Amino acid sequence: MTASNAAAVGEGFVVFDRVQKSYDGVTLVVKDLNLSIAKGEFLTMLGPSGSGKTTCLMMLAGFETATHGDIRLDSRPINQVPPHKRGIGMVFQNYALFPHMSVGENLAFPLEVRGIGKSEREAKIKRALDMVQMGAFVHRRPAQLSGGQQQRIALARALVFDPKLVLMDEPLGALDKQLREHMQFEIKHLHDSLGLTVVYVTHDQGEALTMSDRVAVFNDGVIQQLDTPDELYERPRNSFVAQFIGENNKLTGVVEQIEAGKALVRLATGEVIDATPVNVTHKGQKTLVSIRPERVEFKPDMMPPGAHVIGAEVIEVIYMGDILRARLHVAGSSDFIMKMRNTIGQTRLSPGQTVNIGWDPLDARALEPL
Amino acid sequence: MSDAPALLTTADGQPLKSALAHSQARSRRRAFLLVAPLFLFVVITFVIPIGQMLFQSVYNPGFIEYENRDTGEITKLMTNVTAWFEQNPQGTQPDETAYAALAADLVHLKATRAGGSVGERINYDIPGTRSLFTTTVRNADRLAPPYREALAAADAKWADPLVWRAMRSASTGYTLDFYLNALDLTRDETGAIVQVDQKVRVYVMLFMRTLGLSAAITLICLVLAFPIAHLLATLPLARSNLLMVLVLLPFWTSLLVRTTSWIVLLQSQGVVNDLMVAVGIIGEDGRIQMMYNRIGTIVAMTHILLPFMVLPLYSVMRPIPPSYVRAARSLGATSWTAFRRVYLPQTLPGVGAGALLVFILAVGYYITPALVGGADGQLISNLIAFHMQKSLNWSLAAALASILLFGVLILYWLYDRIVGIDNMKLG
Numbered sequence: 001m002t003a004s005n006a007a008a009v010g011e012g013f014v015v016f017d018r019v020q021k022s023y024d025g026v027t028l029v030v031k032d033l034n035l036s037i038a039k040g041e042f043l044t045m046l047g048p049s050g051s052g053k054t055t056c057l058m059m060l061a062g063f064e065t066a067t068h069g070d071i072r073l074d075s076r077p078i079n080q081v082p083p084h085k086r087g088i089g090m091v092f093q094n095y096a097l098f099p100h101m102s103v104g105e106n107l108a109f110p111l112e113v114r115g116i117g118k119s120e121r122e123a124k125i126k127r128a129l130d131m132v133q134m135g136a137f138v139h140r141r142p143a144q145l146s147g148g149q150q151q152r153i154a155l156a157r158a159l160v161f162d163p164k165l166v167l168m169d170e171p172l173g174a175l176d177k178q179l180r181e182h183m184q185f186e187i188k189h190l191h192d193s194l195g196l197t198v199v200y201v202t203h204d205q206g207e208a209l210t211m212s213d214r215v216a217v218f219n220d221g222v223i224q225q226l227d228t229p230d231e232l233y234e235r236p237r238n239s240f241v242a243q244f245i246g247e248n249n250k251l252t253g254v255v256e257q258i259e260a261g262k263a264l265v266r267l268a269t270g271e272v273i274d275a276t277p278v279n280v281t282h283k284g285q286k287t288l289v290s291i292r293p294e295r296v297e298f299k300p301d302m303m304p305p306g307a308h309v310i311g312a313e314v315i316e317v318i319y320m321g322d323i324l325r326a327r328l329h330v331a332g333s334s335d336f337i338m339k340m341r342n343t344i345g346q347t348r349l350s351p352g353q354t355v356n357i358g359w360d361p362l363d364a365r366a367l368e369p370l
Numbered sequence: 371m372s373d374a375p376a377l378l379t380t381a382d383g384q385p386l387k388s389a390l391a392h393s394q395a396r397s398r399r400r401a402f403l404l405v406a407p408l409f410l411f412v413v414i415t416f417v418i419p420i421g422q423m424l425f426q427s428v429y430n431p432g433f434i435e436y437e438n439r440d441t442g443e444i445t446k447l448m449t450n451v452t453a454w455f456e457q458n459p460q461g462t463q464p465d466e467t468a469y470a471a472l473a474a475d476l477v478h479l480k481a482t483r484a485g486g487s488v489g490e491r492i493n494y495d496i497p498g499t500r501s502l503f504t505t506t507v508r509n510a511d512r513l514a515p516p517y518r519e520a521l522a523a524a525d526a527k528w529a530d531p532l533v534w535r536a537m538r539s540a541s542t543g544y545t546l547d548f549y550l551n552a553l554d555l556t557r558d559e560t561g562a563i564v565q566v567d568q569k570v571r572v573y574v575m576l577f578m579r580t581l582g583l584s585a586a587i588t589l590i591c592l593v594l595a596f597p598i599a600h601l602l603a604t605l606p607l608a609r610s611n612l613l614m615v616l617v618l619l620p621f622w623t624s625l626l627v628r629t630t631s632w633i634v635l636l637q638s639q640g641v642v643n644d645l646m647v648a649v650g651i652i653g654e655d656g657r658i659q660m661m662y663n664r665i666g667t668i669v670a671m672t673h674i675l676l677p678f679m680v681l682p683l684y685s686v687m688r689p690i691p692p693s694y695v696r697a698a699r700s701l702g703a704t705s706w707t708a709f710r711r712v713y714l715p716q717t718l719p720g721v722g723a724g725a726l727l728v729f730i731l732a733v734g735y736y737i738t739p740a741l742v743g744g745a746d747g748q749l750i751s752n753l754i755a756f757h758m759q760k761s762l763n764w765s766l767a768a769a770l771a772s773i774l775l776f777g778v779l780i781l782y783w784l785y786d787r788i789v790g791i792d793n794m795k796l797g
Contacts, residue, residue, distance in 0.1 A: 063696055083699040084708075096697035100715045109711070110701035161702065 012036030013197055014060065014165060019069035021055055029055050031221040033069070037199065042191050044200045046208040047218030048244070056218075057167055057201045062086050074164065084113075089158035091168040095150045097142035103129070103153050104138040110161040128160040129153075131190065148179045155187070159194070168200045172207065184211055205245050209233060217241050237278060239370045242290040249296070249336050251289045252369065255280050263366050264308075265289055269331045271310045274361035279368045288369040293325075293337040295363040298355040299347070309356040312336065314349045324348070328357070420775075427548055427768035432491030433540035436484035445482050448475045452541045460561065464534050469517035472528075476510040479503070494763055495536040495547055495556070497570075502527050531559040548769035573753070573770065577777075580750040583667060584732035588679075590672045591728050592721065595679035599720075602680070603687035617680050625674065629741050632670040636660040636742075662744030670738045675731055679724040686720030722789050730778055750774060 014037040021030040030052040037043050045053035058064040059071060062083030070077050078086055097106050107125045116124070129135045132152035142150055151171060158166055168187070172180045188211050191198050202208055208215045209229040217224045217232065217240070225232060225241045236242035243250070253267040255277070263277040265287055273289065280287045297303050298312075312328040323339050326349055330336035338357065340346055349355065378386040434452060436445045450471035458468075479485045489503030506524050513520045521528040535557060539545050550556055550563060554571040558564050565571065598617065602610045620628060635641045638657045646652045660666060690713070698708035736751040743752070750770060757767035 061696075061700055063699075083696075084702045084704055086700075087702070088700060090697065090700040092693045092697055094691060094693055096691070096693040098694060098698075098712055109698070109703070113702045113704075113707055157701065167700075 013039040013041075013074060014199065015070070015072040016056070016060075017070040017072065019056075019059065019066045019071060021052070021059060021064065022067045028067075029221050030059075033221075033223065035216060035223065035226070037197065039197055040195050042188070042198045042200065042211060042213045044202060044208040044212040044215045045218055046202060046205060046215050046244075048203060051218040052221040053201050053216075053218040054169060057169055057199060060165075060199065061088055061090055061167055087161075087163050087165075089161070089163035089166040091151075091154050091158045091166070091171045093170045093173050095142070095154040095171075097150055097153055097157070099142055101141075102138070103134070103140050103142070103145075106142070106153065107138075107157050107160050110157065114161060124160055128156040131159070132156045132186070147175050148183065151175065151183060152186075155190070159190070159196075165197045165199065168198065170202050171200075173202075173204075180207070187211065209245070217244060219244070235278075236290065236365065236367070239288050239290070239367045242365065242367060247293050247337060249291045249293060249330075251291070251331055251336075253287060253289065255283050255285045255287055255366065258283055262361060263287075265366055267310075267331045271331055272308055273310055273364065274308050274359070275364040275366040276362055277366045280366050286369055287366045289364050289366050291359055291364045293339040294323075295359050296336075296338040296357055297359060298338065298340075298349070298357045300356065303358040304360050307358045307361065309358040312338075312355055312357045314351050314353045314355065316351055317349050328355075330357070423768045424772055426765055427772045428546060429544050430491060430494075430540070430548070430765040431543040433488055433537065434543055436482055436487055445484070447479065447482065447484055447488060448537075448541065449478075450474045451537065455538045455541045460538065464518075466516060466518055468534075469521055469528075470515070473510070473513045473517040473521065476503075476507050476513070479507045480510045491540050492533065492536050494551070494766065495539065496532055499527065499533060499536075502533070535559060535561065548765045549773070551766055552769040552773055573750070576748070576750045576753055577773070580733055580774075581777075583664065583671075583747075583749065584729050587668055587671050587675060587732045588725050588729045590668070591676050591679040592725060594672070595676055595683055595724065596717075596721075599680050599683035599687055602684050603690070604692070614684070617677055620674065620677060625737060626741075628674060629670055629738050632666065632673065633661055633742060636666055636669065637662075661742055663746040664743075665747075666742035666744070667739045667747035667749075670742050671732060671735060674738060675728045678727045678731060682723040682727065683717065683720040686717050686723075690716050718789070722785065726782070726785055729781070733774060733778060 014035075016033045016035040019030060019033040020028055022028050033052075033056060035056075045056060047053045055064060059066050060073075062078070062081065066079055071079055073086065073088075097103075098109070101109070104125060107128055108121055111121045111124060125138070126135065129138060132155055134149065134152050134156065137145065137149065137153070142153065145153065154171070158168075171187075172183050175183060184207060187198075190196065200208075200211065209232070212229055214226060214228055215232050216226045219240050224244075225237045227235075227237075232241065233245055236245060239250075242248050251265075251267055251273065253265040253273070255263055256266045256272060257264040258277055258280070261276060263275045263280065264272055265275050266272050275287075275289045300309075303309065310330060312330045315327045315329055315334055318325045318327075319342075322342055324342055324346065326338045326340065327334065328336040328338055340349075380386055380389045434447055434449075436447050437443070438445070451468065454468045454471045464472075476485075479488060485503050485507030486500070489500040489507075492503065493500040502525050506521070506528070509524065513524070518529075527533055539547055539557075547557070552573050554566050554574045555563050556566050602613055602617070605613065633640070637643070638659055638661070640661070642660065643652075643657045647654055647657065652658065660669070694712050694716070695705075695708045698712040699705065703711065733749075734751055735749060736755060739747050739749045740752050740755070743749070751774075754767045754770045754774075757763045757770070
């Protein structure tokens, strides 16, 4: 992983080159970050709070200084450049619209400090507001706008001075679910139509998967995996990513047999299951097998031929509209989840019933335990 | 449906409005009982005394009434001359009837021993006339017609039209003369308002000095408090609480102790001067006079009033998230522009509240200027105290205090018009 990154470093539009950050001189919040972002890319930094993702964004914006390493923007080192000279647009979590200025004055601010003339200013403001369909609100105060409207204005303000790069720090965190999904679409649309380079920080994995070209999963100051959304979801490289992205069933066991991209894992309770080895290498190694709930099958004819099956007892079935969600007792633990599409012909399971479940070996990934 | 809405009623036909009032009456009564003690307290200790002060500034019955201190009995005085004033309009030359009435009143004054208090009242308007009354009253029995000549013989001042004008003015009890006095004004023989003699003009200058010093103290407090409040607002809560204790510490010490410690520090043989002499900044004979003048007043009052500026500023700054300034910086503003255009405007409600609070407190401050002000650093409040305690001219003291009160109210009104009182945040 480090090798592949090192190759990319030095070519991208935004480059983090061996960046480290410590606040107290004792612990590192960001440990040896190497990241290259291409022009026009939508890159999301995803991770739990305290994982270092926001610190990276703040270093890029210029509000924090890197303790070690170089940050380059368009091949120019920017470690010593103050924030106002970086020309980076930023959207904040709480929007940070200036409450004592009208919408128009908010948008005029970045243009005024750049000494842009009045007529050009007004043209740019109009264009930016029309872009987010807020042209009629130019004289309103931020406090008179709803959360979603404020979000659009914040977006327009970050774009009005044509920045080379736009940073977004959990911009949709304060919105309700429906509005959030709508805004995700709009931001993505703006990114595509304006050809922006966007670095987006969120702790919401759904948001990260739907919007990004690539997602960098942060934990403990290190990028755990940097990949496209589908790779990340379907082929997590380690236990953290597997658990953090989407819902996952975890079965622990020991590698019994390993050869040519296939492995047999014996669980603690004695059953044997199929898996694809990811970062386990030899027989006898402890492993954690992760399987997505929607890839678990309980009908024998749906399973690939020759696949191992394992006995399970249904504990409860929850009706969720589009899917049915069953909690099963499998291999000594009772938090194994199976999701079934709610189709007309779907077999309805009932609590207490015993079934045999299985999966395609490609969907079960044998990982090194955390 | 008709245009006029039908009177809404409850399910059993009661009008809805009266039902609502009835259902809420009990909780309203209880709410009133909760605030009743405070309401009474404010009325008794605040509204009534202020009303009394305002009344006293326009009403002084010293010329027409005498209250026996022991019995509380009130005797009407100067009834004859008052009657003459009522019958003859202003500007009438006092004739023999008037002098006869005056003589009769003076005899009555001798009997009631009230010559001193009546003379005192006229003395407020024309300094030096108290003895005119006391000496003439002493010999009032010997006055004989024609009274005009008799009185003029007793003292030539009885023929002075100013004295007659002052008596006419005092004869009703109600007068605005104390307000004229408080503004260094008086009336001439014709009743026109003129300025008093240059030598005795003191009040306008003191009002100006009080406003000037208060403005200076407010400005210094603002300049000192702004960075402190900003520091407190940006520090983590645990540490800012500790520092806040230091800001509030002066409140826990007696005002007198704090003021006297400034005397210890700043007097010409004090710590600061000693240090500067020891270091060699100034010579032994060049000790700077920092106490018992304006510098002393400004330093000590700034110290005492500083928390009143810090607290409102802090309460406004604390909820301003750092992202505003960050947003301004990321949009291309230098740190100075970000401060001036984004941070400062958001702290204005606190600046306004703090400035108004400090200024109003400073305008009425008494103890500190009395202790450290010397002659040069006295404020109007010290003169009000003087008239309350020494000269016993309560009406003048009340007039001065009322002018101060109205001045502050006008400032408050101006503040409301310019900044808007809704924009003020006290804490």
